[in-house]
Amino acid sequence: MASIEKVVRPCSLEEAYVLNQERSRVVLGGFMWMKMGNRNIAEAIDLSGLGLDTIEESGEEFRIGSMCSLRSLELHEGIDKEFGGFVRDALHHIVGVQFRNGATVGGSVYGRFGFSDVLTCLMALDTYAELYKGGIVPLKEFAQMKPDTDILVRVIIKKDGRKASYQSQRNTRTDFPVIAAAVAVKGDTVYVAVGARPSKAGLVESTDSGLGQGSTNEEISKFSDWARDQFTYGSDMRAGGDYRKHLASVYIRRGLTELLGGEKA
Numbered sequence: 001m002a003s004i005e006k007v008v009r010p011c012s013l014e015e016a017y018v019l020n021q022e023r024s025r026v027v028l029g030g031f032m033w034m035k036m037g038n039r040n041i042a043e044a045i046d047l048s049g050l051g052l053d054t055i056e057e058s059g060e061e062f063r064i065g066s067m068c069s070l071r072s073l074e075l076h077e078g079i080d081k082e083f084g085g086f087v088r089d090a091l092h093h094i095v096g097v098q099f100r101n102g103a104t105v106g107g108s109v110y111g112r113f114g115f116s117d118v119l120t121c122l123m124a125l126d127t128y129a130e131l132y133k134g135g136i137v138p139l140k141e142f143a144q145m146k147p148d149t150d151i152l153v154r155v156i157i158k159k160d161g162r163k164a165s166y167q168s169q170r171n172t173r174t175d176f177p178v179i180a181a182a183v184a185v186k187g188d189t190v191y192v193a194v195g196a197r198p199s200k201a202g203l204v205e206s207t208d209s210g211l212g213q214g215s216t217n218e219e220i221s222k223f224s225d226w227a228r229d230q231f232t233y234g235s236d237m238r239a240g241g242d243y244r245k246h247l248a249s250v251y252i253r254r255g256l257t258e259l260l261g262g263e264k265a
Ligand SMILES: Cc1cc2nc3c(=O)[nH]c(=O)nc-3n(C[C@H](O)[C@H](O)[C@H](O)COP(=O)(O)OP(=O)(O)OC[C@H]3O[C@@H](n4cnc5c(N)ncnc54)[C@H](O)[C@@H]3O)c2cc1C
Pocket: 026, 027, 028, 029, 030, 031, 032, 033, 034, 035, 036, 047, 066, 070, 093, 094, 095, 102, 103, 104, 105, 106, 107, 108, 109, 110, 111, 115, 116, 117, 118, 119, 150, 151, 152, 153, 174, 175, 176, 177
């Protein structure tokens, strides 16, 4: 288990940023992931005094502070209403309620974990990472950036009218997902994020999917196979790459069927 020798609580983001430039220091989210390691942390930077534990909603967007718990994201009424239970569906499989009360949105997004339901779900929406020095970066770009010494201040989700559906499969209830698929539809555009491949979530966006309300099962299946093929799949102790690839098209299809009608696949 990891240990921490000293915790510092900066009074401003600037102070947190300056402290974080030193390699012996790390930023603390909920410490749920980091504590699983065996690192001896000389100084941990605790952001909990910076008011980053709230979700602000306006007509255009949700601004989610990095210290918000996964549970508060899961239970947020505005988010639930805007995205029809999509975020809740993605998060409620993660370990258990107590765990989600501790794990933070900041740690989850900053970590860019391959298995992440959080990253997969947010990527299918119009989501941005707000970095203290790096500014506001689309989540798709942030996911590809190498971890550095910046501070993730907020995650911003735009209310752009997307409707979305989340599907995942686990070998056992509280394990990491074997595959995670988030699909979203806005007008003619379809967004598909697939994570736990087992590499981290990626996003494909199709403006000419030809899909819409009333698309047939055959059309949805054809598109799902195409979307599946835009990603690579690997093997690990949980599943083989071929199996993951098969599951990806099943879950993309189920998600699209939910959003566009047709028979349940
Ligand atoms: C046993 C277990 C099972 C899990 N299962 C799942 C699962 O099924 N699905 C899923 O999606 N996730 C899963 N997770 C991951 C979990 O949901 C969180 O994503 C993870 O714990 C990180 O959040 P944290 O708050 O604990 O971050 P921490 O452990 O505190 O930090 C993680 C990393 O982010 C950095 N960091 C934190 N906040 C910031 C910030 N604001 N700015 C810059 N850097 C920052 C830290 O320095 C560290 O490098 C699991 C984790 C564990 C331990």
